[in-house]
Amino acid sequence: MxxxxxxxxxxxxxxxxxxxxxxxxxxxxxxxxxxxxxxxxxxxxxxxxxxxxxxxxxxxxxxxxxxxxxxxxxxxxxxxxxxxxxxxxxxxxxxxxxxxxxxxxxxxxxxxxxxxxxxxxxxxxxxxxxxxxxxxxxxxxGCGFDPGATQAFTAHHAKHHFQEIHYLDIVDCNNGNHGKAFATNFNPEINIREITANGRYYENGEWVETQPLEISQDIYYPKVATRKSFVLYHEELESLVKHFPTIKRARFWMTFGEAYIKHLNVLEGIGMTSIEPIDFRGMKVAPIEFLKAVLPAPESLAAGYSGQTCIGVQAKGIGKDGQPKVHFVYNVKDHADCYREVQAQGVSYTTGVPAMIGAMLMLNGNWMQPGVWNVEQLDPDPFFDAMNQWGLPISELTDIELVKD
Ligand code: NDP
The missing domain is CATH 3.40.50.720 (NAD(P)-binding Rossmann-like Domain)
Structure with missing residues (x-):
């Protein structure tokens, strides 16, 4: 109420x-x-x-x-x-x-x-x-999917599967097709800023910086596809390595198609992704803001979007039984199902559902407590129940290493 x-x-x-x-x-x-x-x-x-x-x-x-x-x-x-x-x-x-x-x-x-x-x-x-x-x-x-659900997945690994997590790999695959030459699945300005920034991952207590999209490997996303995936920096890495200090290495991987990267390279090469305002007809305009105005709005991609998203977290370390263990927790969501249900594409859906769930868990008292919190600091169990109930069912795979060292 x-x-x-x-x-x-x-x-x-x-x-x-x-x-x-x-x-x-x-x-x-x-x-x-x-x-x-x-x-x-x-x-x-x-x-x-x-x-x-x-x-x-x-x-x-x-x-x-x-x-x-x-x-x-x-x-x-x-x-x-x-x-x-x-x-x-x-x-x-x-x-x-x-x-x-x-x-x-x-x-x-x-x-x-x-x-x-x-x-x-x-x-x-x-x-x-x-x-x-x-x-x-x-x-x-950060209570969307990544950040958000990925931290609850990590908390679930820690609570139910591992004595110690040593290696954490968050993987985000959009194997969908919206039929446009180039578009971003969420706010273009935020999305392009994230992807064109240098990559970064955590190893042995330090942040290792890479060129944008420098590190890649083919990753098998269960029920979806094998896709080339790239290391990029994602904000939840910062809070996860703080709250799970046994982690030796934490990386975030995302899939990008060749056409997407080609467009992005050209746009970047000609300065269209810059956040530095330029003078244009007496106005100060950041090229990336202008680009946003030209690109399709993320919500406009929803009708006719096909394919699935698969987002998950692989943890490796010492299992509850004291033996080495690798375990994967993930969700697969179909773009067209999202459209049928709420007239949205999968990336908006996988973000919006955890946000509603986070709000519900605050309002019903499960998670409510004073202070500023990241998702992994809260009990993952009611979150998992709610994900299964509200449209983002969670699956698990054990002893198969999807992301290699
Ligand atoms: P959109 O660009 O589609 O929507 C942003 C909305 O915010 C627009 O309606 C916009 O208004 C409004 N807005 C912007 N500035 C202001 C302002 N100053 N005052 C009032 N309203 C404002 O973005 P998305 O819906 O795709 O993304 C929303 C958020 O979700 C972003 O912060 C994004 O980073 C985050 N996100 C998180 C993910 C996760 O998994 N954690 C994944 C995807 C997104 P207007 O219509 O006028 O432009």
Whole structure:
């Protein structure tokens, strides 16, 4: 029986809102607040059309989430228990500030990034720890799929399968086809910043930096395909090696098709992925922001998207029985199923469902505790139950090493 605000109305917000509509005994009143309110109105219209039986009451509002006083007014006027932030990582801190000022809980799906430098780290948000704890409020960071479910998968490895995890490999395969020459599956600006940054992985207490997409191997993704996968830096590595100090090496792998890489190389080569603003007809424009305006919106890829995603975590180390062990936990999701269910593609779906689940586990008390938390610090068991119930069934494979040293 909770009132929540969802901030943002993009691909992920669409899924969060529709999953809240399905889960209407928990989410009774939902306000979708965003910059372009027409996008929120469209989501609400689709809920009314496709989910006429939902008892959740949806409203919409305009908000500039970079502006704390505006957020504070929005929150005070609506009176929610928590805010689900699925706008962009740039807005994390302003929304956290507004939550502190109004006394409401907070959840997001990506760590804060300053707009002017592609820097992925938790330091800014971890610095809110004392303020949230002292106010008796919870902030749950990065509760999408990766980050998010991947950390719950790691916590599950640690709780149920391993005495000590030594090697951790997070693998993310999108074996889907949206039929466009080039498009990104989530916000293009955030996605391209992530991929064009140097790669980084953790080994023996240190971060090893690589060129973008320098390291690759063919990885078999169960039930899906064998795909060439590349090491890139992903934010959950930072919190995982902190919270599981037995880890000797942690890497993150993602698949990219040849056509995708070719387009990206050209765009990068001609400066279109730069975040440095240039002068254009008297305006300052960051080329990547212009590129975003040209590329298809992630949510527009949903109709006609075929194929599956497979995201999982391989752990290697000492099993509960004291013997060497390798174990893999993963989910496979079909893009077309996501479209049929909530008019979304798989990447938005696999992010939005864990965000709804994280919010539910906070609201029903399973995870609620004051302070700033990463997903792996919380009990993975209720999260696994909810993933199986809400559309992202989890599978496990033991003693098969999918990712090689
Ligand atoms: P979109 O670009 O589709 O949506 C972002 C939404 O935020 C848009 O509706 C946008 O408004 C809104 N927005 C942006 N700036 C503001 C602002 N200042 N004030 C109010 N609203 C604003 O992105 P996605 O839905 O694909 O991604 C949402 C989040 O999910 C991102 O942070 C992304 O990094 C994260 N993500 C996490 C994943 C995970 O597994 N953990 C995977 C994929 C994404 P407008 O419509 O006007 O542009």
């Amino acid at each position: 909770s009132k929540v605000i969802i901030i943002g109305a993009g691909g992920v917000a669409n899924v969060v809102a529709k999953k809240c509509a399905q889960n209407d005994s928990v989410f009774t009143e939902v306000l979708i607040a965003t910059r372009t309110v027409a996008k929120a109105d469209k989501i609400v219209a689709e809920i009314k059309e496709h989910m006429p039986d939902s008892r959740a009451v949806f409203t919409t509002a305009t908000v500039d989430a970079d502006n704390v006083p505006e957020l504070v007014k929005l929150i005070n006027d609506f009176g929610p228990v928590m805010v689900i932030n699925v706008a962009l990582p740039y807005q994390d801190l302003t929304i956290m500030d507004a939550c502190l000022e109004t006394g409401v809980h907070y959840l997001d799906t990506a760590n804060y990034e300053p707009k002017d430098v592609a820097k992925f780290e938790y330091s800014w948000q971890w610095a809110y720890q004392d303020r949230f704890r002292e106010k008796g409020l919870m902030a749950l960071l």
